[in-house]
Amino acid sequence: MVQRQIFPEEPTWTPKVTRMRAGCARRIIDPPIGTRTENWGASKVHVTTGVHNHITATAMAILSENGESHFIVSIDWGWWQGIKDDLLIRGVIIQELGINENQLLLHLTHTHAGPTTSSDVAELEGGQSAIEYHGVAIKAIVSACRQALAESVLVDVTWGYGKCALAVNRDLPCGSEDIVAFNPNQPADDTLAVARISDLNSKTIGIIINYACHPTTLAWDNSLASPDFVGAARDLIESKHDAPVLFLQGASGDLAPRDGFTGDTRVADKNGRVLGFATLSVIENMLPPSTRLKFLKTVESGALLGEWGEEKFIPETKDSFQRIDLAVPLKVIPSIEELEELWKNVDPNARSVRIKRAKKLREGYLREAGTTHPVWIWRFDEAVFVAHPGEAYSKFQIELRSRFPDRVVFVLNCTNGPGYVYVPTAESYDRGRYQVWQTLLGPGALDELIERVGEAIESLL
DSSP, rough: OOOOOOSSSSOOOOOOEEEEEEEEEEEEEOOOTTOOOOOTTTSOOOOOOOSOOOEEEEEEEOOOTOOOEEEEEEOOOOOOOSSSHIIIIHHHHHHHHHHGGGGGGEEEOSSSSSOOEEEEEESSTHHHHHHHHHHHHHHHHHHHHHOOOOOOOOEEEEEEEEEOOOOEEEEHHHHEEEEOOOTTTSSSOOEEEEEEEEEEOEEEEEEEEEEEOOOOOOOOOOOOEEOTTTHHHHHHHHHHHHSSSEEOOOOTEEEEESSSSEEEEEHHHHHHHHHHHHHHHHHHOOOTTTTTEEEEEESSSSSSEEEEEEOOOOBBBBBBEEEEEEEEEOOOOOOOHHHHHHHHTOOOHHHHHHHHHHHHHTTTOTTTOOOOEEEEEEEEETTEEEOSSEEEEEHHHHHHHHHHHEEEEESSSSSSSSSSSSSSSSSGGGGTTTHHHOBBTTHHHHHHHHHHHHHHHHHHH
């Protein structure tokens, strides 16, 4: 009997893979006991009393096609509270590496259980220890970057999407306003972006996770330094793949774990395993590095079946690095005196934290000529990284990914600066949300960000 042989119009299927020269390295940067934290207005203890899981700095060095070095560094810290704090750390790292500021994406995982990033705390409890710690951390971060660059090799980076159910919506309606709490009636973006970095011998040398979820499992009742759920996720993935995991916080302005605001580290570890297993699932489903599928033949059985097989190929090498500074609308910004009057009946410690943050947010971001919001767009053939200093709502990543379905889009909050403000949806301004009274931006800022970044990506592609 003659076997029928018919073939599809596209006889090969190629996963999203990019060839580049890159390296990865990590340093543990645990703060000493007694280092100031200052992450929660409700905290009664303001210094670390121990370490739950390692605070780390993980660096990826990338040598571009033109031989220029670029770095992505993920640190288990919370957020920059002002431009002075940012530049006293990021600025020194840039200087030590001998690069310009657009060659570095210094990303904070946004843990709320890490040491303070403030530089003006010397007179406060644990403040001098924090300042000394920053100096030690800077040296470790620079060392990790140099090692990653020195050990860079040709790699194939496989990009993919998955799903993770850890994050929930955290804008809970309570009458005419919303509070920060689990909202069971509003779905949350569950998209997980993953990259596996493999050398040409197929050895995994690094893994990137991009997921949107506030690390707020550990809250005011916790005094241990911790990367929150990020730590347990890394531990789980690295137990399977002997390579450093680089976690990048996504557009999580409205997203957080369902189980959070606790002092119980077991909950943080449980949340981390949810993310870790989801990431492992994405990696397990990837083809071997630089491998695609080729249609081989048809086979007569109960039905006419088609057989695919693996074949090697050489991935494309293509990169570009761009920064854009976007004009964004401002809201009517209350004076510090007006804020003090507004919050006069709030717990004194919480009020003090709010006022201090409000003052710092304005420094270096508000200018007479208007405010611009920086965005870095790095393209690696099949993947696009979009990084900015603010805390955008998940609509930012949802819209960008829907506009570019043939790419894997990584969206990074809390990266570089200035502009350490929330970027909420327009409808948030009608609900009196925390994110609205924290930000300096007006109702159209997020939509402007989406449109202008979308146009910039389109021009790159």
